[in-house]
Amino acid sequence: MRRRFRSPLLLSLALAAGLAFSGASFAQSQESASLRLMAFGSDAQLTAIKHAIARFNQKYPNVKVEVAIDPISNGWGDYVTKVLSQFNAHNAYDVYGTAIETFRTFETRKLFVPLNDYIQKNPGFSDFAPSLFQQASNQGQTYFIPIGWNNIMINYNRALFKAAGVEYPKQGWTWNDFRETAKKLTVRDPAGNIKQYGYEVPNQFFFVQPWFYSNGTSILNADWTGSNMLDPKVTESLQFLHDLIHVDKVSPIPGKDMLDNQYFAGQIAMISRGHWIIENAIKAKLDMDVAIPPAKVDDTTVIGFGGYGVAATSQHKELAEALITDLTSAETQKEEGELGGGVPGRKSAADSPAFLKFPPSAFLYYQTLPHTKPVPAPANFQEVEKIFIRYYDAMMADEMPIAEGVKRCHEELEASFKRLAAKKE
Structure with missing residues (x-):
């Protein structure tokens, strides 16, 4: 679930216990301890996390929870490096929020404890989409409890469609439909300079x-143990994107920075993003909606999702699991989804009127x-991501033939x- 934000941010928040509560909500445990939580996200996630911890402290008033939240400004590869350095320095947190990448x-490094028994003791997890737990499991073990997820959709500015007299995207549209739509939505000034x-x-x-x-291929093989880059369909997909830039001239060359601000400002009509963009779209009062990505072979899109895990080094594993129970509760999922975070893993939270209110086609997520x-996420993801993006950028910039x-x-x-396989031997 790759996501980035405009500026780096690391917030540390200490939520002390000692909340006042009535006899009806008297604490279930007087155990004293300190837990450290490393989460990820932005304001939507932080707000929901704070409220989840408050509910946790109603049951465990003598447990102090210290929170660090990372916006993943530099991608999941850098997050992995950070977490590994914490474990190597014997300074790991008790609970980590992380993503499928x-x-x-x-x-493979056995940094987290299996949660199979914990899951079996919590029938409430049946509210989650089953596929999330399936994709969060490996060789019969589940180390992470799924939370919000994102599938990449086409996010489009409805006002720009109206101004151009272009119909909104329809289910079943094709790559050719998309290409013609992008052409109609590209606006040039009298001198030929692109304004939109x-x-x-x-x-x-x-x-x-x-x-x-959507072209029936992937950059890696099916079990993420090798490259699939030589598949002609991979070349075909890259050529299509290249031609959008250099033949049709409907897109700028991908650069280091994302162009969310330009999209919010009405300078770009369509972008590929997940539900996390809704938080800022609401703030910008953008008239937008989402569409299923266009199909060449079929309309399959990518999914990424987050999850919470308990560090193997934690001295308070049961308390850490109890904290995860509140972090993944229906209340937390509902709040985060409605504030514009990821799509809630719990279907009940995604069915709430507030979540379905915006964008108009929010039902399409589920x-x-x-x-x-x-998303392809092998054990050497850090290297895979960097290698692919380096060549992808060069091909899209016309610096290297596809x-x-x-x-x-x-x-x-x-x-x-091969290096990864050698390490396992």
């Missing part, structure tokens, strides 16, 4: 995956869930997987 990396782009070709690993999935595949780019990318990915 990191699961295999952490699992029809689309932003993605600059992020997570965001670009639907263009492979409708597309059966047609998603997880044929050469896919070949060299394939070779580097294969070398990375």
Whole structure:
């Protein structure tokens, strides 16, 4: 579930216990302890987390919870590096919020405890979409409790569609439909300078995956143990995106920064993002909606999701599990979803009128869930992401022919997987 924000942020929040509460909500435990929680996200996540901890402290008033929240400004690869350094320095947190991009990396290093028994004792988790637990499990063990998720959709500015006299995207639209729509939504001044782009070709690993999935392919093989870059359909997908930039000129060349602000300002009509963008869209009062990504072979899109895990080094594993119970509760899921965080893992929270109110087609998030595949997230994700993006950027910038780019990318990915296999021997 790759996500980035405009500026780095690391907030530390100490929520002390000692809340006043009536006899009806008298504490269930007088145990004294301190827990440290490393979470990720933005204001929507932080607000919901604070309220979840307040509910936890009603049951455990003598447990102090210290929170650090990371906005994932530099991607999940850097987050992995940070977490590994904390474990190596014997300074790990008790509970970590993380994402599917990191699961295999952490699992292979046995940094977190299996939660199978904990899950079996909590029938309330049946409210989650079953596929989330399936995708969060590896070799029969579940180390992370799913929370919010994001599938990449086409987010579009309805006002710009209206101004151009273009119909809103319909279910079942194709790559060709998308291309023609992007052309109609690209606006130039009398001198030929582009004032409004029809689309932003993605600059992020997570965001670009639907263009492979919807063409019946992927950059990695099915079990994430090797490269699939030499598949002609991978080249076809990259060529399509390249042509949007250099032939149709409906998109700028992907750069280091994302163009969310330009989208909010009405300078870009369509972008590929997850539900997290809704938080800022609401603040900007943007007249927008979401559409299922267009299909070449089918309309499969990518999914990424977060989860909470208990560090193997925690001295308070039962308390950590109790904290996760509140962090993944229906109340927390509902609040985060309505504030514009990820799509709630609990279906009941996603069915709330407040969540479905905006964008107008919010129901499509869950409708597309059966047609998603997880973002490629092998144990060497840090290397895979960097290798792919380096060649992807070069190909999209016309600095390297696509044929050469896919070949060299394939070779580097294969070398990375060989190093990974050697470490396991």
